[in-house]
Amino acid sequence: MTMIDETTLSSSLHAAANDFLVSRDAIDRILSEAGESQDTDRRYRVPDFVRQAGRGRNFWVAAALVLAVGAIALPLSRGVNNGVSAIGPRTLAPNLGAAGLSIVTNQGSAYVQTSSPDLSATGQSSAKSRQSLKIESSGTMAMTVPNGSVQTALTSLGALAAKDGGFVDSTQATASSRSSATYSNATIVLQVPQRLFATLVAQIQHVGHATSINVQSNDVTSQYVGLQSRITALEASRHQYLSIMTRATTIGDILAVQTQLNTLQSQIEQLQGQMNLLDNEIDYGSLSVQLSDVSHAPTTAPSSGIDKAARASVAGFVAGCEWLVKIAGPVLFATLLLGALFIAGKFTRRALRRRRI
Amino acid sequence: MNDASDVHDLESWLKEGYPQCVRTAYLILGNRLDAEDAVQEAFLRAWKFRDSLSMESSVKPWLYRVVVNTCNSRLRQEIPHRDHRGTEQQLSSIITSEDVAGRVELASDIMRALDDLPDHLRVVTVLRYFADLSEREIAIAIGRKTGTVKSRLHEARRRLAAHPALQVESPQQIPTNEEANG
Numbered sequence: 001m002t003m004i005d006e007t008t009l010s011s012s013l014h015a016a017a018n019d020f021l022v023s024r025d026a027i028d029r030i031l032s033e034a035g036e037s038q039d040t041d042r043r044y045r046v047p048d049f050v051r052q053a054g055r056g057r058n059f060w061v062a063a064a065l066v067l068a069v070g071a072i073a074l075p076l077s078r079g080v081n082n083g084v085s086a087i088g089p090r091t092l093a094p095n096l097g098a099a100g101l102s103i104v105t106n107q108g109s110a111y112v113q114t115s116s117p118d119l120s121a122t123g124q125s126s127a128k129s130r131q132s133l134k135i136e137s138s139g140t141m142a143m144t145v146p147n148g149s150v151q152t153a154l155t156s157l158g159a160l161a162a163k164d165g166g167f168v169d170s171t172q173a174t175a176s177s178r179s180s181a182t183y184s185n186a187t188i189v190l191q192v193p194q195r196l197f198a199t200l201v202a203q204i205q206h207v208g209h210a211t212s213i214n215v216q217s218n219d220v221t222s223q224y225v226g227l228q229s230r231i232t233a234l235e236a237s238r239h240q241y242l243s244i245m246t247r248a249t250t251i252g253d254i255l256a257v258q259t260q261l262n263t264l265q266s267q268i269e270q271l272q273g274q275m276n277l278l279d280n281e282i283d284y285g286s287l288s289v290q291l292s293d294v295s296h297a298p299t300t301a302p303s304s305g306i307d308k309a310a311r312a313s314v315a316g317f318v319a320g321c322e323w324l325v326k327i328a329g330p331v332l333f334a335t336l337l338l339g340a341l342f343i344a345g346k347f348t349r350r351a352l353r354r355r356r357i
Numbered sequence: 358m359n360d361a362s363d364v365h366d367l368e369s370w371l372k373e374g375y376p377q378c379v380r381t382a383y384l385i386l387g388n389r390l391d392a393e394d395a396v397q398e399a400f401l402r403a404w405k406f407r408d409s410l411s412m413e414s415s416v417k418p419w420l421y422r423v424v425v426n427t428c429n430s431r432l433r434q435e436i437p438h439r440d441h442r443g444t445e446q447q448l449s450s451i452i453t454s455e456d457v458a459g460r461v462e463l464a465s466d467i468m469r470a471l472d473d474l475p476d477h478l479r480v481v482t483v484l485r486y487f488a489d490l491s492e493r494e495i496a497i498a499i500g501r502k503t504g505t506v507k508s509r510l511h512e513a514r515r516r517l518a519a520h521p522a523l524q525v526e527s528p529q530q531i532p533t534n535e536e537a538n539g
Binding site: 002003004006009010012013014015016017018020022024026027030031033034350 | 371372375379380381383384389397400404405463465466467482483486500511514515517518523
């Protein structure tokens with residue numbers, strides 16, 4: 001690769017530039033002009049602010065730091081609160097809303113999880129929309145009763161359902177032995193009006209000792225509205241075919257229209273059936289209760305100290321992992337924000353310096 | 358820069374460096390009047406923002422940065438609208454020596470070659486081989502890294518060597534003005 005000689009280049013540049021005189025009067029004029037304008041054009045600049053000492057600078061720096069720390073800490077604290085507190089144990093909440101809380105009890109402790117549309121947080125402004133929501137509820141409950149009390153418990157449960165305007169959907173009972181006249185296990189499915197579903201769940205717990213409760217609620221509003229829309233559209237089509245039928249003159253036309261009408265009618269009835277089923281599920285909540293007497297109840301071995309410690313350790317590990325995952329987002333955001341600010345500041349500082357001088 | 362001695366240093370720098378800065382700007386801009394205007398504007402800005410000098414390690418690259426930035430501003434704003442490069446007649450008229458056709462020709466050639474260089478290459482070439490700034494000082498002056506300066510100098514020398522105006526068979530030492538005068 002050919003390169004120009006440095007000495008030649010330097011000499012050439014000197015030859016090109018040094019062969020004219022530069023008046024030195026100009027510099028005196030520049031300095032005098034600069035001296036006159038130095039006090040009239042002093043602008044406020046960031047470097048001056050950074051270098052200057054005093055309360056003002058300290059105040060603004062502290063304020064900026066507080067804002068930055070607050071901006072980072074607020075989302076972090078929210079993430080921590082939302083994450084960790086949801087894991088902690090809760091007492092069994094008797095007041096179950098229609099929105100449905102999934103409750104699982106285990107040896108006296110209970111965990112509450114919102115596994116369905118959380119309507120409890122909605123305010124008064126959403127009361128109307130809440131009324132128009134279509135919620136179906138269902139649940140299962142396991143319960144132990146004293147020996148020989150399964151039949152009594154079944155009767156009590158049926159009476160509770162009937163009192164609340166519901167009914168017993170099905171009952172299945174098993175005797176402990178062929179010779180025994182009493183039942184040791186039974187399953188009863190209760191249907192109660194939706195608005196009283198939570199009340200029934202709370203009342204049933206007094207019949208025996210509930211060992212587990214699992215309640216689920218599903219928002220089927222969109223499904224319901226979709227069915228309504230499809231039925232409306234099909235009925236509109238059916239009306240159009242009926243009007244066409246009145247104008248049909250030939251047998252072929254009549255048969256063709258009749259075929260379409262039959263198809264539409266079939267679809268409408270099918271959808272109507274689905275909607276009736278949905279209506280029924282919405283109107284009535286279904287609760288399946290498994291009863292067993294104490295001698296036949298599934299027993300769990302009492303946890304030893306090591307077992308408890310191991311469980312607590314696993315739970316703590318999982319909680320820590322969840323906390324790390326939850327905190328990763330805000331930390332990443334804060335890191336990116338600080339990085340962007342740093343880069344922007346660097347470029348701005350460079351640009352300002354290059355512009356000023 | 359609040360210290361009186363620093364102000365005095367800058368003042369002396371401005372006075373002593375003015376001719377050299379004008380010539381540097383002339384090589385960058387290619388026009389003597391533009392060069393003088395640019396340097397005057399640059400010196401006014403340098404004086405105005407002399408506070409930022411306290412953050413610099415040396416006056417020389419800082420001052421050249423001011424000059425280069427001003428020249429770059431002029432190159433971006435004004436130069437494209439007119440033919441700013443000096444002609445051979447201009448070069449001949451400003452020669453103060455008795456002559457020397459070869460020097461005029463060479464000066465003309467180097468100006469033509471510089472004119473064909475991109476602005477960023479021309480600036481580093483002039484700063485390095487005319488203003489005698491080190492690569493580190495040039496990096497400060499143009500606000501880039503030293504590696505960038507090196508690569509630009511390399512590219513500039515390669516392009517100048519390939520330029521038709523500077524195709525000489527063997528490099529020869531060009532006499533300076535003082536040598537030519539006597």
